[in-house]
Amino acid sequence: MQWGVRQTDERRFALVAIDAGAPISGSDSARAVQPSQMSIQDRDVAGENQWEEKEMDQENKREGGFTLIELLVAIVVVGILTAVAIVGIGGLTSTAHTASCKATLDSTRAGVAAYYAGQTPNKYPASVQNMIDDNDLQLQGGVVASGLTVKSDNTATPDWTITVDNTNGTVADAC
Numbered sequence: 001m002q003w004g005v006r007q008t009d010e011r012r013f014a015l016v017a018i019d020a021g022a023p024i025s026g027s028d029s030a031r032a033v034q035p036s037q038m039s040i041q042d043r044d045v046a047g048e049n050q051w052e053e054k055e056m057d058q059e060n061k062r063e064g065g066f067t068l069i070e071l072l073v074a075i076v077v078v079g080i081l082t083a084v085a086i087v088g089i090g091g092l093t094s095t096a097h098t099a100s101c102k103a104t105l106d107s108t109r110a111g112v113a114a115y116y117a118g119q120t121p122n123k124y125p126a127s128v129q130n131m132i133d134d135n136d137l138q139l140q141g142g143v144v145a146s147g148l149t150v151k152s153d154n155t156a157t158p159d160w161t162i163t164v165d166n167t168n169g170t171v172a173d174a175c
Helices: 038-061 068-118 126-132
Strands: 004-006 011-019 145-146 149-151 160-165 171-173
Touching: 068 126, 068 160, 068 171, 126 145
Parallel strands: none
Antiparallel strands: 004 011, 145 149, 149 160, 160 171
């Protein structure tokens, strides 16, 4: 007895016994043979075929979802990307604080020069508030003035401070 392969549907094939005496008609040259008509060797081959069909069915069932390993790998990758993003944002925050300090430092220096030029006789401001009142300085973005000091915020430990010396007009910073 000979064996052949016949396609049962789009994705599956079946091992079938070919009867040598049967006429070939159309595309189907194989017919089913009862197990009682098979030799012992043929039954062993047919048993292996059933085992392979079961394996194919199990493989087809696995296609529907993800394995636990695949899910864990995806979670780890997302975690690593999140950590990289958080570190990157932290660096941007410190860069923004430095840029804010430099901009406020430049505007404070310009405010001191404008205040000095606008006074008769020329004198330096007694406080930062004097420059603000004369429209020589405008503070923006939560920056606060206190006496001769400009701070990044009104907390006990500001990110940066700028101090104006009212005797010679110099502006010192701690950016």
